[in-house]
Amino acid sequence: MKKETLAYFAGLLDGEGCIYIHSGQKGKHRGDFWQLRVTMVNTNPTPLVRAKALFGGTIVKTHKGGDYGNIYWRPTFTWCVVARVATRFLMQVLPFLIIKKQEAEEALAFKRIQDSSLYKRRSEERKNILDNYVIKLKELKRINFNLPIDERTPMG
Numbered sequence: 001m002k003k004e005t006l007a008y009f010a011g012l013l014d015g016e017g018c019i020y021i022h023s024g025q026k027g028k029h030r031g032d033f034w035q036l037r038v039t040m041v042n043t044n045p046t047p048l049v050r051a052k053a054l055f056g057g058t059i060v061k062t063h064k065g066g067d068y069g070n071i072y073w074r075p076t077f078t079w080c081v082v083a084r085v086a087t088r089f090l091m092q093v094l095p096f097l098i099i100k101k102q103e104a105e106e107a108l109a110f111k112r113i114q115d116s117s118l119y120k121r122r123s124e125e126r127k128n129i130l131d132n133y134v135i136k137l138k139e140l141k142r143i144n145f146n147l148p149i150d151e152r153t154p155m156g
Contacts, residue, residue, distance in 0.1 A: 010096030019103045021134045038086040048079035055080035
């Protein structure tokens with residue numbers, strides 16, 4: 001795949017995307033689960049359709065236009081990849097990420113641990129390690145970027 005294409009989708013992920021670990025319990029006796037997910041949301045489905053064609057995943061219409069009482073809002077669409085497909089996508093765009101680079105690195109580290117044969121068995125230690133990755137990703141989203149910007153200096 002062309003570097004320009006990967007850079008484009010890295011930029012889209014940086015600006016319109018989310019990297020997270022969905023976790024919870026499968027059922028009363030089936031244990032805990034953790035699933036890496038990557039999503040991108042846009043009011044124009046065109047780049048998301050291209051992402052699906054290139055990387056896989058699914059696209060859903062997440063909000064109809066005019067939801068929440070605002071008739072001027074356009075519909076939004078969400079592209080989503082999970083587990084191994086999300087891992088492959090992140091590995092491809094990682095060199096081009098800026099804003100979400102650290103999140104992607106943590107997500108890939110999580111996936112390496114999750115897939116490791118050392119942690120295939122259910123144990124309290126495994127649960128704690130994987131839960132810590134969930135917490136790390138949530139904390140990275142809360143970093144405060146209050147940087148002074150000199151309005152006279154052009155960006156770029």
